[in-house]
Amino acid sequence: MSEMYIVIVAVVLLLVLIVSTNLLLRFKPKKLNQEYYKEHWQALQKLCKDKSTWPLAVIDADKLLDEALKRSRYKGKSMGERLVSAQHAISDNDGVWYGHKLRNRLVHENSVKLKERDVKDALVGIRAALKDLGAL
Numbered sequence: 001m002s003e004m005y006i007v008i009v010a011v012v013l014l015l016v017l018i019v020s021t022n023l024l025l026r027f028k029p030k031k032l033n034q035e036y037y038k039e040h041w042q043a044l045q046k047l048c049k050d051k052s053t054w055p056l057a058v059i060d061a062d063k064l065l066d067e068a069l070k071r072s073r074y075k076g077k078s079m080g081e082r083l084v085s086a087q088h089a090i091s092d093n094d095g096v097w098y099g100h101k102l103r104n105r106l107v108h109e110n111s112v113k114l115k116e117r118d119v120k121d122a123l124v125g126i127r128a129a130l131k132d133l134g135a136l
Contacts, residue, residue: 031134032068032071032072032133032134032135034134034135034136037064037068037130037135037136038136040060040064041061041064041127041130041136043060044056044057044060044061044064045057047060048119048123051114054114054116054119055106055112055114057119057123058099058102058103058106058114058119058122058123059103059106059107061099061103061122061123061126061127062079062099062100062103062126064126064130064135065079065096065099065100065126065129065130065133066079066082068129068130068133068135069082069083069085069086069133070082072086072133072134074086079100080100083096083097083100086129086133089132089133090128090129090132090133091128091132092125092128092129094125095121095124095125095126095128095129096125096126096128096129097125098121098122098125099121099122099123099125099126100126102118102122103122
């Protein structure tokens with residue numbers, strides 16, 4: 001009887017170990033190709049030189065972050081949901097949300113007047129998130 005009990009406990013522990021290992025592996029973020037992200041980041045930084053391309057710089061930075069979130073396997077139907085999923089991995093959540101909300105305003109509102117400070121704050125927040133994810 002006690003041998004059977006030991007076998008059952010051992011099987012249960014083994015199953016728990018297998019399930020927990022699978023869960024950990026499933027949620028482990030994927031390592032990102034830093035060279036790819038550095039090249040894209042440098043390209044969008046060039047957009048900051050001309051005031052007329054500031055909106056495009058913010059939009060492209062947001063797209064790059066969304067791509068990093070997807071490739072890191074953060075779940076969510078929208079970027080906002082993926083940002084919530086990744087909030088534990090991002091050190092400056094306020095900064096990254098500022099950048100994402102500015103991108104949304106640029107895409108959905110017609111007359112957004114950008115100030116240099118707005119663009120810098122948005123890009124700093126997004127860049128920090130990309131660093132936190134291991135993309136930069």
